[in-house]
Amino acid sequence: xxxxxxxxxxxxxxxxxxxxxxxxxxxxxxxxxxxxxxxxxxxxxxxxxxxxxxxxxxxxxxxxxxxxxxxxxxxxxxxxxxx
Numbered sequence: 530x531x532x533x534x535x536x537x538x539x540x541x542x543x544x545x546x547x548x549x550x551x552x553x554x555x556x557x558x559x560x561x562x563x564x565x566x567x568x569x570x571x572x573x574x575x576x577x578x579x580x581x582x583x584x585x586x587x588x589x590x591x592x593x594x595x596x597x598x599x600x601x602x603x604x605x606x607x608x609x610x611x612x
Contacts, residue, residue, distance in 0.1 A: 539609065541606070542564045542567050542572065542592075542602070542606070543564050543565065543566065543567060544563065544564065545563070545564050545592055546561070546562070546563055546564075546592070546593075547561065547562070547563075547564060547572075547574065547590045547591060547592045548560070548561035548590070548591045549561070549583060549588050549589070549590060549591075550589050550590070550591045550596060551588065551589035552587055552588040552589070553587040553588075554587060557581075557583060557587070557588060560574060560576075560581055560583065561574070561576065562574035562575045562576040562577070562580075562581070563575050565580060567606045568606075569603065569604060569605050569606075570584060570585055570586065570603060571583065571584055571585060572585060572590075572599075572602075583599075584599070585599035585600065585602045585603045586599055586600050586603055587599065590602075
């Protein structure tokens with residue numbers, strides 16, 4: 530279980546449930562689902578019905594009780610997890 534914001538940045542995000550709580554694009558606010566894919570600049574969330582690509586640099590995400598700016602997650606997932 531992830532308990533701190535610093536742990537989210539180093540953790541594998543695929544499989545975690547998350548919600549967009551703030552975004553520069555108002556249409557993204559409130560989207561939630563399971564992270565099914567991650568690239569350097571994008572997260573792909575699946576709500577079970579469809580998948581939505583979320584630009585990391587434009588959102589604030591909530592994983593459980595932890596909020597994190599997407600800017601902190603920008604980068605290749607394999608490099609971020611190694612730190």
